[in-house]
Amino acid sequence: MTATVEISARETEVLALVGEHLSNAEIGARLFISVRTVESHVSSLLRKLEVPDRRALAQYASKSAPVGGSRTAPVLPTPLTSFIGRTRERAELLAMLEQHRQVTAVGPGGVGKTRLALAVVAEAAGAYPDGVWFVDLVPVTNQDMCVVAGTVALALGLGEQPGRGMDESVLAALADRRALLVLDNCEHVRDGVALFVERLLAACPGVTVLATSRARLMVPFERVYAVAPMSLAGAGDSDAVALFMDRAAASGWPPNHALRDHVAVFCERLDGVALAIELAAARWTTLGLDGLEAGLSDQLRMLAGGSRAEDRHRSVRAALDWSHALLEPDDRLLLRRVSVFMKSFGIGAAAQVVESEKGVVADGLARLAEQSLLVVTASASGTEYRALETIRQYGMEQLDEAGELVDTRSRHVRWCLAEAANLTEVGEGKRARFDAVADDFRAAMSWAADRPEQRTDAHRLARHLADLLFSRNLIGESQMRYEQAAALADDAAAASMLRHAAAAAGCQMRGDDMYRLNRAAADAAHRSGDTAGAARDLATAAANAYRFSSKFVRTLPPEEASALITEARQLAGRDPAALAAVALAEAGRVLTEALTAQPPAADAVPAIACAERAVELARRTGDPLAESAALDTLAGAQSWAGDTFAAAATARQRITLLESASPTPAATHELIEALGEATEAALGAGDLPGARRWARQLAEHPLLAEVGHRATSWLLVVEALAGNVGEMLTHSVRFLEAWQRAGSPAKEILGPAVAGVAMIHDLREDHAARNEWEAVLRRIGASPWHTHGYGAVFDTLAMLHRGQAEEALHRTSPEPGEVWRWVTWIWLHWYAALRAEAAVLAGSPDAGDRLIEARTIVTGNPVAVAIVDRADALLARDRQRLLAIADAFDAAGCRYQSARTRVLAGGDHAASGAAALADLGLAPMAPVVW
Incomplete structure (x- = not known):
C-alpha cells in the first residue's frame, strides 16, 4: 500500500475491530451500524489495501495499528436490545455536545439516560478522531477525585507510572487528544467527578465530557440536559408505546395493534419511565394488559424483573433504593x-x-x-x-x-379542607386549580372515610368535593360524594346531602336513583325529628315519579305513590313547604290518572285546579324551585287541555323564575328541565325564534357537554321544522357521536330529533343518510307519539315535498280528536295544519271541512296559521295571496316553508322558490300543477 491511500474515519474504525477478530455482526453492534454497512466497509478496505481476504486484513490491522494518537474505535458497551425513539432528544443532546465541552444528562433512575447517551455518542463518534471512551462509575464507592480518576484510567487502558498519580496519567494521555469521555452514573460520586472534570477540561482542551447523573454536577461550566420520560403523545407516535410493544413482542406474544390506545394510557400511568415500561412489558405474557393495569396501584411490586447484571435495573424499587441511599x-x-x-x-x-x-x-x-x-x-x-x-x-x-403515616395523612386532610374551602365554587379562574388538586381531595377522602377519628373532617371534605365536582360538571362522582357525605353525617345533615344527591341523579336522567335518594332523605329527616322535612321528601319522591317518568326504569305503581302522598300528608302538619310539596304530588297524581285513564278523561279542569293550587302554595313559601316544579305540572295540565298558548306562557314564567337561582344540583336540574319544556311549548305555539333561543341555551349548558344527544335533541327539532339544514347537519353530528358514545340508549324522548333529521335527509335526497337515521329511530323504538305525533308531522312534510299528496292524506287520516293524546303539546297545531294542506293538494272532497277545523285549532300560531292560509289559497288558486303568505313564513323564521310557498305559487315565483330550496341544501320539490 502506498502513502496516498485514503481510508475514511468509519473505515479506520472497522479496520481496528477486524484486527480484534470481531464478526461483522459484532462490529455493527459496537459501532451502531448495520451488518450490510460493515460488509461494504470491509469490501472497500480489501480493495484499497490490496489484501486478498479478511485474515490478511486482520493481520494488516494488527501490524499497522498506530501508537499514541491514532483514531480508536469507540470503547462503548454493546446494547443487548434495540434503541427505541427519542429522535428529538438525540438531536438536542447531540447539538449540545457540539457546542459545549461538558454536558450532563440528568434524570430520575430508569428514565433512560445511559441508553440515550450511548445512542448519541455513536452518532457523534466521527467528530472525535482520538476516541470515545465510556466509564461506568457505579462500582466507585469513594468520593475522592483520585479514585474517580483511577477508574477513568483503567477504562483508557493506562497503568500506574512511578512518581505520577492516576489523575496525572489521565491528563497526560489526553492532553493533546480530541476525544469524548462518557462518565456514566455520577450521582453518588458527584464531588469527586466535579473536581476531576474541572482539572481534565482545563488541561485537555480537545476533550469533551458527557456525564449522566440523577443530579447535576453543580460546576460553573456544566450544561445540563434534562432527560424527560418517553413521549406520551397519541398512541400512533408515542415512544413509550413503541418501547412497550417492542419489548412485549420479544416474549413471543406480540400485543395486538388494536391495543395501542390502551397501552398509551397504561404507559402514561407509568409516567413514561423507560425502565418501568420495560419491566412491565416483560410481564405482558403472564399478566396481559388487564393484569398490568390492576398492578398499577402497587407499581413497586409489579415492576420487578429477574436477575440482572446491573442490580439497580433489576426492579424499580432497586433503582429507587439507590437514589434514596444518597x-x-x-x-x-x-x-x-x-x-x-x-x-x-x-x-x-x-x-x-x-x-x-x-x-x-x-x-x-x-x-x-x-x-x-x-x-x-x-x-x-x-x-x-x-x-x-x-x-x-x-x-x-x-x-x-x-x-409517620397517620400524622402526615391527617395534615394532608386538613390542607385539602383549606384548599376546598378556598375554591367553594369553580369559576373560570378556579377551574384549573380544582383540576390540579382534585386527586389530592380524592386520596384524602379515601384514607379519612374509614377512620372514625377523621369522620368530621371526612364529612366536610366530601361535601366540599361534591359541590366542586358538580360545579365542574362531573355529575356522577358528585352524586357519589353527596351520598358519601351523608354516610359520614348525623341524620339532619345526611338528609340535606341526600337531597343534593337526588337532584344530581335527576341531572343524569337516573330517575330510580332520584326516587331511592328522596326516600332515604325522608328516613334520615324522620330519624332526626324533622317530620316536616320527611313529608317534603316523601311528597317529592312521588311528584318526581310523575314529573320525570321518562327517567325511570321502574314505573312507580299507583298504590305506592298514593301511600307516599298519604304518609307525607300525615307528617306535614302546618308546615308551608311540606303542604306545598304534598299539593304538587297530588296534582301530579290527578294529571297522570287523567292521562292514563281508559278511555282518557275528557275534563282537564280538575287537573288544572290541582296544579294551580300547588303553584299558589309553592309561591307562598318563597322557594323558586318549589314554584318551578308546580308550574311544570300546571303547564302539563294546560297542554293536555289543549291550551297551547297558556302552556307556553307558563313555561316562560318558569324560565324567568329560575334565571336568578343559584347553581345548586336541584336548581340546575329544574333549569335543564325548564329549558326543554320552554322549547317544546314554543314549538307548539309556533314561536320558532323563542324555541331556538331556549334550545340553544340547553345545547350550550355545560352540564350537558358530555351528553350531546340530550343537549342538542330539541335544537335539531327546531332546525328541522324551520328548514335550517346547515345548522341541523352540524348539530346532528354531535348528537349521533354522543348517542353512540353513551351506548345508543333507546330513549323515547330522543325520537323527535331523530325523526326530524331523517326527514331533512329525505328532503335532501340523501338516501344513505336517511336510512342511517331511520335505523337509529328503529333502535329507539316506535311509540304512539311517533305514530300519531311527531312521526306523522315529519312524514307528512316529506311526502308533501315529494308531491305524494295522497300518501300524506292517508298518513293524517285520523282526526285530531282521535289522536289528541299524541298530538297535544307540540304537535297538535302542526298536525292539524298539515292535515288540511294534504287534503287540499290531494283534492279530497272534505278539504274545506279540514280547513275549517284546522283554523279553529291553530289560531294564534303564526306558522300553523300560515300553513292553513296557504292551503286555503291553493284551494282558491289565489297566487298573489300565496306570495303574502311566503312573507309571513319569513317573519316567523320558517325558511323552508317560505321557499316551498313560492314554488307552490308557480310561474316566475317558482324559480326563486327553487333557488331558495337549493340554497338551503334541499332537493327540488315535485312539480305542482295548477
Whole structure:
C-alpha cells in the first residue's frame, strides 16, 4: 500500500475491530451500524489495501495499528436490545455536545439516560478522531477525585507510572487528544467527578465530557440536559408505546395493534419511565394488559424483573433504593412526607404537610429536584413540584415504615379542607386549580372515610368535593360524594346531602336513583325529628315519579305513590313547604290518572285546579324551585287541555323564575328541565325564534357537554321544522357521536330529533343518510307519539315535498280528536295544519271541512296559521295571496316553508322558490300543477 491511500474515519474504525477478530455482526453492534454497512466497509478496505481476504486484513490491522494518537474505535458497551425513539432528544443532546465541552444528562433512575447517551455518542463518534471512551462509575464507592480518576484510567487502558498519580496519567494521555469521555452514573460520586472534570477540561482542551447523573454536577461550566420520560403523545407516535410493544413482542406474544390506545394510557400511568415500561412489558405474557393495569396501584411490586447484571435495573424499587441511599436524613424525611401529594404541590402546601418552615422546605425541595426525585414546573401561582408515581409510592412506603403515616395523612386532610374551602365554587379562574388538586381531595377522602377519628373532617371534605365536582360538571362522582357525605353525617345533615344527591341523579336522567335518594332523605329527616322535612321528601319522591317518568326504569305503581302522598300528608302538619310539596304530588297524581285513564278523561279542569293550587302554595313559601316544579305540572295540565298558548306562557314564567337561582344540583336540574319544556311549548305555539333561543341555551349548558344527544335533541327539532339544514347537519353530528358514545340508549324522548333529521335527509335526497337515521329511530323504538305525533308531522312534510299528496292524506287520516293524546303539546297545531294542506293538494272532497277545523285549532300560531292560509289559497288558486303568505313564513323564521310557498305559487315565483330550496341544501320539490 502506498502513502496516498485514503481510508475514511468509519473505515479506520472497522479496520481496528477486524484486527480484534470481531464478526461483522459484532462490529455493527459496537459501532451502531448495520451488518450490510460493515460488509461494504470491509469490501472497500480489501480493495484499497490490496489484501486478498479478511485474515490478511486482520493481520494488516494488527501490524499497522498506530501508537499514541491514532483514531480508536469507540470503547462503548454493546446494547443487548434495540434503541427505541427519542429522535428529538438525540438531536438536542447531540447539538449540545457540539457546542459545549461538558454536558450532563440528568434524570430520575430508569428514565433512560445511559441508553440515550450511548445512542448519541455513536452518532457523534466521527467528530472525535482520538476516541470515545465510556466509564461506568457505579462500582466507585469513594468520593475522592483520585479514585474517580483511577477508574477513568483503567477504562483508557493506562497503568500506574512511578512518581505520577492516576489523575496525572489521565491528563497526560489526553492532553493533546480530541476525544469524548462518557462518565456514566455520577450521582453518588458527584464531588469527586466535579473536581476531576474541572482539572481534565482545563488541561485537555480537545476533550469533551458527557456525564449522566440523577443530579447535576453543580460546576460553573456544566450544561445540563434534562432527560424527560418517553413521549406520551397519541398512541400512533408515542415512544413509550413503541418501547412497550417492542419489548412485549420479544416474549413471543406480540400485543395486538388494536391495543395501542390502551397501552398509551397504561404507559402514561407509568409516567413514561423507560425502565418501568420495560419491566412491565416483560410481564405482558403472564399478566396481559388487564393484569398490568390492576398492578398499577402497587407499581413497586409489579415492576420487578429477574436477575440482572446491573442490580439497580433489576426492579424499580432497586433503582429507587439507590437514589434514596444518597439522600441526607432530612431530605429522606421530606421526600416521604410530600409523597402524600397525588399531583403537583407548592412550597406552602409542602410546609403545611411536612410541618416545617417554608424556607427549610424550599431548600429541601430544591435538593430533591436536583436529585431528579421531584419534577419542577413553573406555574402562574409559583413553582410547583411533583413526584413521579413510582417515586411517590416508594415515598409512601417509607412514610409507613417510619411510623409517620397517620400524622402526615391527617395534615394532608386538613390542607385539602383549606384548599376546598378556598375554591367553594369553580369559576373560570378556579377551574384549573380544582383540576390540579382534585386527586389530592380524592386520596384524602379515601384514607379519612374509614377512620372514625377523621369522620368530621371526612364529612366536610366530601361535601366540599361534591359541590366542586358538580360545579365542574362531573355529575356522577358528585352524586357519589353527596351520598358519601351523608354516610359520614348525623341524620339532619345526611338528609340535606341526600337531597343534593337526588337532584344530581335527576341531572343524569337516573330517575330510580332520584326516587331511592328522596326516600332515604325522608328516613334520615324522620330519624332526626324533622317530620316536616320527611313529608317534603316523601311528597317529592312521588311528584318526581310523575314529573320525570321518562327517567325511570321502574314505573312507580299507583298504590305506592298514593301511600307516599298519604304518609307525607300525615307528617306535614302546618308546615308551608311540606303542604306545598304534598299539593304538587297530588296534582301530579290527578294529571297522570287523567292521562292514563281508559278511555282518557275528557275534563282537564280538575287537573288544572290541582296544579294551580300547588303553584299558589309553592309561591307562598318563597322557594323558586318549589314554584318551578308546580308550574311544570300546571303547564302539563294546560297542554293536555289543549291550551297551547297558556302552556307556553307558563313555561316562560318558569324560565324567568329560575334565571336568578343559584347553581345548586336541584336548581340546575329544574333549569335543564325548564329549558326543554320552554322549547317544546314554543314549538307548539309556533314561536320558532323563542324555541331556538331556549334550545340553544340547553345545547350550550355545560352540564350537558358530555351528553350531546340530550343537549342538542330539541335544537335539531327546531332546525328541522324551520328548514335550517346547515345548522341541523352540524348539530346532528354531535348528537349521533354522543348517542353512540353513551351506548345508543333507546330513549323515547330522543325520537323527535331523530325523526326530524331523517326527514331533512329525505328532503335532501340523501338516501344513505336517511336510512342511517331511520335505523337509529328503529333502535329507539316506535311509540304512539311517533305514530300519531311527531312521526306523522315529519312524514307528512316529506311526502308533501315529494308531491305524494295522497300518501300524506292517508298518513293524517285520523282526526285530531282521535289522536289528541299524541298530538297535544307540540304537535297538535302542526298536525292539524298539515292535515288540511294534504287534503287540499290531494283534492279530497272534505278539504274545506279540514280547513275549517284546522283554523279553529291553530289560531294564534303564526306558522300553523300560515300553513292553513296557504292551503286555503291553493284551494282558491289565489297566487298573489300565496306570495303574502311566503312573507309571513319569513317573519316567523320558517325558511323552508317560505321557499316551498313560492314554488307552490308557480310561474316566475317558482324559480326563486327553487333557488331558495337549493340554497338551503334541499332537493327540488315535485312539480305542482295548477
